[in-house]
Amino acid sequence: MKVLNVDQIRQLDAYTIEHEPIASIDLMERAALAFVHWYATHFDPEKGPVWIVCGTGNNGGDGLAIARLLHQRFFTVEVVICSISPNPTSDFQTNLERLKAVRSVPIHRYAQGDSFPSIPEPAILIDGIFGSGLNRPVEGLWAGLIEHLSLHPGVRISIDVPSGLFADRPSTGAVFQAHYTLSFELPKLAFFIPENNRYTGEWIIRSIELDREFISNVPSPYRFTECDWVHSLVKERHTFDHKGTFGHSLLIMGSYGKVGAAILAARACLRTGCGLVTVHAPKCAYPILQVAFPEAMVSVDQHDFIFTQHGNLTLYKAIGIGCGLGVNQLTATGFQELLRDAAVPLLIDADGLNILAERPAYWADLPPNTILTPHPREFDRLFGDCANGFDRLERARAQAQEKQVYIVLKGAYTAVVCPDGTCHFNATGNPGMGTGGTGDVLSGMITSLLAQGYTPRDAAVLGVYLHGLAGDLAAADWQQEALLASDIVKYIGKAFGRVKSEE
Numbered sequence: 001m002k003v004l005n006v007d008q009i010r011q012l013d014a015y016t017i018e019h020e021p022i023a024s025i026d027l028m029e030r031a032a033l034a035f036v037h038w039y040a041t042h043f044d045p046e047k048g049p050v051w052i053v054c055g056t057g058n059n060g061g062d063g064l065a066i067a068r069l070l071h072q073r074f075f076t077v078e079v080v081i082c083s084i085s086p087n088p089t090s091d092f093q094t095n096l097e098r099l100k101a102v103r104s105v106p107i108h109r110y111a112q113g114d115s116f117p118s119i120p121e122p123a124i125l126i127d128g129i130f131g132s133g134l135n136r137p138v139e140g141l142w143a144g145l146i147e148h149l150s151l152h153p154g155v156r157i158s159i160d161v162p163s164g165l166f167a168d169r170p171s172t173g174a175v176f177q178a179h180y181t182l183s184f185e186l187p188k189l190a191f192f193i194p195e196n197n198r199y200t201g202e203w204i205i206r207s208i209e210l211d212r213e214f215i216s217n218v219p220s221p222y223r224f225t226e227c228d229w230v231h232s233l234v235k236e237r238h239t240f241d242h243k244g245t246f247g248h249s250l251l252i253m254g255s256y257g258k259v260g261a262a263i264l265a266a267r268a269c270l271r272t273g274c275g276l277v278t279v280h281a282p283k284c285a286y287p288i289l290q291v292a293f294p295e296a297m298v299s300v301d302q303h304d305f306i307f308t309q310h311g312n313l314t315l316y317k318a319i320g321i322g323c324g325l326g327v328n329q330l331t332a333t334g335f336q337e338l339l340r341d342a343a344v345p346l347l348i349d350a351d352g353l354n355i356l357a358e359r360p361a362y363w364a365d366l367p368p369n370t371i372l373t374p375h376p377r378e379f380d381r382l383f384g385d386c387a388n389g390f391d392r393l394e395r396a397r398a399q400a401q402e403k404q405v406y407i408v409l410k411g412a413y414t415a416v417v418c419p420d421g422t423c424h425f426n427a428t429g430n431p432g433m434g435t436g437g438t439g440d441v442l443s444g445m446i447t448s449l450l451a452q453g454y455t456p457r458d459a460a461v462l463g464v465y466l467h468g469l470a471g472d473l474a475a476a477d478w479q480q481e482a483l484l485a486s487d488i489v490k491y492i493g494k495a496f497g498r499v500k501s502e503e
Helices: 006-019 024-042 058-072 090-102 140-149 194-200 212-217 227-233 259-271 283-292 329-341 351-358 360-365 376-383 389-403 438-451 456-478 485-490 492-501
Strands: 050-054 077-082 107-110 124-128 156-159 180-184 202-206 222-224 248-252 276-281 297-300 318-321 346-348 406-409 415-417 423-425
Touching: 006 024, 006 212, 024 058, 024 090, 024 180, 024 202, 050 058, 058 077, 058 090, 058 124, 058 156, 194 389, 227 456, 227 492, 248 259, 248 438, 259 276, 259 283, 259 438, 259 485, 259 492, 276 283, 283 297, 318 329, 318 438, 329 351, 329 360, 346 351, 346 438, 351 360, 351 376, 376 389, 376 406, 389 406, 389 415, 389 423, 406 456, 415 456, 438 456, 438 485, 456 485, 456 492, 485 492
Parallel strands: 050 077, 050 124, 077 107, 124 156, 156 180, 180 202, 222 423, 248 276, 248 318, 276 297, 318 346
Antiparallel strands: 406 415, 415 423
C-alpha cells in the first residue's frame, strides 16, 4: 500500500472525480458512508450522544454528511459549525442544506467571542475541523478550541486526520488529540512518526474506491507492508530440498554475561528456516551453547570472554554480527576484519552498530547492501541526533542511498529503508515486544532469510513482518505484559503459516 503526500492525495481525489467519473459531493458521501459503517460496528447508539465539530472546508463537509447518516441509523447527533471562513466550500454548503432538511439534528455555531462548546461528558466527540489540506499551523482562536476539545473526557475520533496535524511534515501549533483516526484509502506519512501517536491514537484505513490506476502509477518512496505482498515473497520448498539448500548462517554474537543474545538469535535463525547455524562465540559460551541449543554448531574464539577473530568464512551464506558482542578494542578490531573479509550478505545489530558509531573510519570497509538494524538511539549514535521522526526518516533514506546499505529502523512501524531510497513501513507487532532480546530474535530471523537466498530487501521486509506477527500471535495467548523474546521464537512457525495461508 503506497503512502502519498498531500499534493498527491489531492491529485488522486481530482483524478477519481474526473475519470470514474463521480461528482465531488458523491465522493464525499462515499467517504461519509465508509466512516459511518466503521463507527456503527464499534459504537452502540445507546452509549451516549455523538457531537461532531465541523470546519467550513471539505473535512467539515464530511462531518456534516456523517451527522446525517448517523442520525439515519438512530444515533443521537448534534453538530457544532466553526465559523472559520465566510466562504465555505460548495460541498460543505450542500451537506449543510441536506442536514438542515433533517431538522431533528441540532446545529450550533461557534465563532470569535463565543464560549467554548459545552459538550456533555458521555458524548463521543468527532473532529472534522481541519483536514489534510491544512497548510499552516493552527494558532489563536482555533488553537484554543482544539486544545479545549482535546480535554473532552469521552471518546475522541478524527475524520481523515486530527485537526492541526500536517500529513507529511512536522506539525507545529495546536493539534487535536484523538483516540481513533479514521482515514480514507491510504495512510498518511504522519501516522508512522512516533511523536504523532498522541494525536492520531489508533488509526484505521477504509477504502472509498479512489482510482487504482492513479495509485499504481504515482511515484512514492513510501509503502505500508500488507500481508498479501509478504505472502508473495515467501519461497516455495520442494521435495528434494535439504539442509544445504536452505543455507548456512554464521552468527558472531555473545560475550561473557551476554550469551543469551546468541542463543535467542540462533534459535530464531533456525526457526525461520535456515538449514545450518554456527555461532561464533568466546570460550566461556561454549558449554552454554552446546547444552542450551544442541541444534546449533559452535565456533570457539581464541579469547575466553569476548569476540576477537572470525575464523574461516567460506562455509557460510550469510553472517549476522553484534548481539551481545561488547565494544572492547579487540572486539572492534575483529569486527573491522570481518567487514573487510565478508563476501556474503551481512547483518549488523546492537554492539556492532555501536562499534561502527564510535569508529566512523570503519564505514569505508562496510560491504554494499549490508543490513543495519538500529533502534532510534542507535540510529542517532550512527548518524547524529535528529530533531523529530520526520528528520530521522529522511536521514535514514539519505544515509541508505549514500552508503548503499539497508537500514531497518526499529519501532512501532519498523521502517526498512533501501539503497534506492524506498521505505517499507511494517504493519505487525505490539508494545509487548518492547522487552530485552526481541532485537536479537529479529537479527537471527533476517540472517536466516539472507542465508536462504532472499535478497536483502526481501529478507528485511519479510523478517520484520514475521517477527512482528509472531509477537502478535504470542501476545494473543500470553498477553503483552507477559511476553518474552523466547515466546516470539516459538511462534515463528505459526507466523509463517498465517502468511502462507494469505490468498
